[in-house]
Amino acid sequence: MNEYLVPLTSACTLVTLNYVAMKVRSKMLTDSFEQLLAPLLTGLACIIMMLEPLPEPFGLIDLRSLPIFMAGLRYGMPIALLSTVLPTGFSLISHENHVWFNIAQDLLAPALISSVFHNKEYRNGFLDIPIRHSLQICTYVFLLRLLIHGLLISRLSWHYVGDQLFMLAIMSATFITLIIMVNDENKSWRLQRQMELQANQDSLTKLPNLRSFMPIANNALNRRQMSIMMIDLDNFKQYNDLFGHLEGDQLLREISHVLRHHIREEDYLARYGGEEFILLSSEIDPIKLSLYAQRLCFMAAQSFLHKNQSVATPITISIGISTAKSPQAELTQLIYEADQALYESKRQGKNRFTHYKELQVLDQKMNA
Structure with missing residues (x-):
């Protein structure tokens, strides 16, 4: 049962990292730096998720995909793919088992899948990210893993399917939590911006005052x-x-x-x-x-x-x-x-x- 505590621990760590990243973004980042710092922070979060060893090959996995999900959903494909550079390098340096398989399945595929749901309004904070996107992305990744495993092994075991369902639940719950945190931060930003606008705008003509x-x-x-x-x-x-x-x-x-x-x-x-x-x-x-x-x-x-x-x-x-x-x-x-x-x-x-x-x-x- 200890192996099932690994993703739970990682999920808590990822939520904490997401909170820190949001605060860093609100205090430090501007649009010009975001192109560089967003993939950098995402890549570092992936590496932290990878520091927990895989419990078994092709079975229960870590949560390295989740930061990529957020990058693709919020920023689009270019930044999502850039976010895979650091964890890819870390995988190669650490001589991870089945390294290219893991890179393709847990980094590149999530970047491509999540980018499909990207909307530019998610990036600037004017539109909340729908919760359903997290369920859709996690479901697609779940089905992709079952398909790949079926092609490689030719027969799916109930143990493997159970592990993947467990990971689907953990990933979905964590992903939903991350989206809720981002949406709450955006709502606070929009409220502050609205108050600033009202303070600097003439209420009758809508011109600056x-x-x-x-x-x-x-x-x-x-x-x-x-x-x-x-x-x-x-x-x-x-x-x-x-x-x-x-x-x-x-x-x-x-x-x-x-x-x-x-x-x-x-x-x-x-x-x-x-x-x-x-x-x-x-x-x-x-x-x-x-x-x-x-x-x-x-x-x-x-x-x-x-x-x-x-x-x-x-x-x-x-x-x-x-x-x-x-x-x-x-x-x-x-x-x-x-x-x-x-x-x-x-x-x-x-x-x-x-x-x-x-x-x-x-x-x-x-x-x-």
Whole structure:
């Protein structure tokens, strides 16, 4: 009976190793390192499983396949096959009995079989791994071993079948435990990510809020010159008073949708507060910025043509633009300048844009 305690001990060890690996992954791994460290950790787990000797040839086996199952299911075939390199080398160095047979049956076959059930969403943690996959994979491996043994021995003994059924139960239970652990870790990660997203996202428009905008804009300004656009929805108070707050909220959602779909892909848009939005742009050329702002004003006006037919004051946007004079400019100063330019756009009649530099030129003329 002692031989039946070997897989039970190995199963407990593997669960512990899986817990440690998950913690290492959450603390240390990034996507770039995961390609290397995932097969490395999987291979080491296989070797630890192999340190328990096989109780009998082709009969009761160790759990070296289980880490490969997880690698194939979660990461796909390339990483699963890479995960077999270390245990294969260990088998060859340790002069294991029937070495090539064990490599094919307990390493390569599990890598190929488990990879069939791989989904890329399992890797990034956005989708839980179904428990049924563990039962399917273990069953296929069980049938494969019976088939291979039948071809080699020509007659299956009840002792062998009983051993394999015992291993099927141990492997399935351990595999299910590993999947549950991974799914629980992913749920915790998704919950944390959702909380972070909610903290950095405006609940009404689903745009980033000012809290998330400021550090991103500061980091960008530390590297290069950038421009800030302050964008304000014209006549919003009148519209809100006329149609109510629910319609006003819907108007804010609509304008955020328009802006989000017409800004440049590399630019960053956030809700500043109320009916104001703030845009961080890598464009610093005044002419191109003018064309950019003009296009945003036009698209906003076009989007609200149907609403403007029913109101005395049209729904449009006004924009104020400020460009950093050099890298590492003060973000708060840029926002102040863009805000002053926005006020000038409002004063000039709305549905237009103003560069802060134009205000400086105008002030110089007035002072002269």
